[in-house]
Amino acid sequence: MASRTTPENSRSESLAGSLANLRPLLQLLADGEVHSGQSLGEVLGVSRAAVWKQLQKLEPLGLEVESVKGRGYRVAGGLDLLSAEAIQQQLDAGTVPLLRALNIFDQVDSTNARVLSSLESGAGHGQVVLAEQQTAGRGRRGRAWASPFASGVSISIGWQFSGGVQLLEGLSLAVGVALARALARFDVPDVRLKWPNDVWCRGRKLAGVLLELSGDLTDRCAVVVGIGLNMRLPAAAAESIGQPWIDLAEVRPGISRNALVAAMLDELLPMLEAYPESGFSEWRDAWLALDQFAGAEVCLRSFQQRWCGIERGVDSTGALLLEIDGAQKVFHGGEVSLRPADSD
Numbered sequence: 001m002a003s004r005t006t007p008e009n010s011r012s013e014s015l016a017g018s019l020a021n022l023r024p025l026l027q028l029l030a031d032g033e034v035h036s037g038q039s040l041g042e043v044l045g046v047s048r049a050a051v052w053k054q055l056q057k058l059e060p061l062g063l064e065v066e067s068v069k070g071r072g073y074r075v076a077g078g079l080d081l082l083s084a085e086a087i088q089q090q091l092d093a094g095t096v097p098l099l100r101a102l103n104i105f106d107q108v109d110s111t112n113a114r115v116l117s118s119l120e121s122g123a124g125h126g127q128v129v130l131a132e133q134q135t136a137g138r139g140r141r142g143r144a145w146a147s148p149f150a151s152g153v154s155i156s157i158g159w160q161f162s163g164g165v166q167l168l169e170g171l172s173l174a175v176g177v178a179l180a181r182a183l184a185r186f187d188v189p190d191v192r193l194k195w196p197n198d199v200w201c202r203g204r205k206l207a208g209v210l211l212e213l214s215g216d217l218t219d220r221c222a223v224v225v226g227i228g229l230n231m232r233l234p235a236a237a238a239e240s241i242g243q244p245w246i247d248l249a250e251v252r253p254g255i256s257r258n259a260l261v262a263a264m265l266d267e268l269l270p271m272l273e274a275y276p277e278s279g280f281s282e283w284r285d286a287w288l289a290l291d292q293f294a295g296a297e298v299c300l301r302s303f304q305q306r307w308c309g310i311e312r313g314v315d316s317t318g319a320l321l322l323e324i325d326g327a328q329k330v331f332h333g334g335e336v337s338l339r340p341a342d343s344d
Contacts (some may be wrong), residue, residue, distance in 0.1 A: 021054075022058065022106075098273055125158060126158070152232075159272045163276060174287070180290055192290050195338050196320070309325075315330065
């Protein structure tokens with residue numbers, strides 16, 4: 001399939017090119033210390049006026065650059081920028097051959113869209129795309145995903161499968177287990193899973209998973225595993241999030257984004273490699289042990305229907321088991337959304 005350039009893609013590429021020119025400045029300000037305009041200009045090889053112009057371009061990213069009178073500029077709290085080299089250096093030896101490509105962008109429309117485009121061009125297996133910021137990040141059912149600059153992990157992984165889409169039953173749940181295990185490496189407390197694709201912490205959403213398919217769904221197909229995880233969201237981001245959320249800064253501050261991404265890849269890539277043979281059955285018990293709503297009253301909603309009952313876990317395919325009036329019913333993913341009964 002030929003690639004197409006749309007106005008939205010053109011704007012995204014233009015913004016990405018503009019940000020590439022700002023990367024050296026961002027790296028200097030990442031330490032959170034005060035830097036004078038003169039010192040910044042000397043390192044960057046530009047005038048103080050040019051430094052000032054670059055600083056103005058950081059504001060649309062949501063970065064608050066403080067001007068300290070008589071001293072210079074800083075980004076309060078600093079920036080934990082992504083680094084391909086730092087990520088690769090921290091990977092387990094067994095993960096390295098599974099990672100075919102690692103691309104980091106300062107800004108893209110969607111990391112999932114980037115990987116999907118690669119898959120449709122005949123590439124993409126084992127490809128990982130990360131972005132400091134997404135301008136059109138999306139979650140399940142088309143919902144927008146907040147992605148302030150350098151405040152979380154926006155990552156997509158492309159993986160190819162032979163044997164059809166039936167091999168992928170329960171995959172979003174297995175991804176959730178892999179993420180929980182990656183977080184456990186950093187002793188993140190109270191991590192739980194919400195069917196079918198959310199990671200919760202202390203009763204609020206920490207991360208979401210979005211799977212998108214490409215290719216022949218009956219034979220050779222590919223899946224893009226997209227993940228958005230909150231690391232340190234600015235207060236302004238809360239206004240655009242329509243559900244209770246939490247970030248790692250609240251429960252386990254100081255985790256390196258690069259170290260966390262490496263841990264995520266250590267868990268996710270071997271899981272994807274083995275999934276055609278293992279299927280969800282090998283992940284079911286681990287998912288059940290982390291089930292946020294086990295035994296709780298919940299409601300499922302689709303566009304036109306609603307079912308309420310007691311959540312009884314999932315079956316061997318990852319389908320939700322819901323007890324309604326004493327009878328157990330089975331629900332698959334797709335357009336069905338689970339919510340606690342008291343919030344419905």
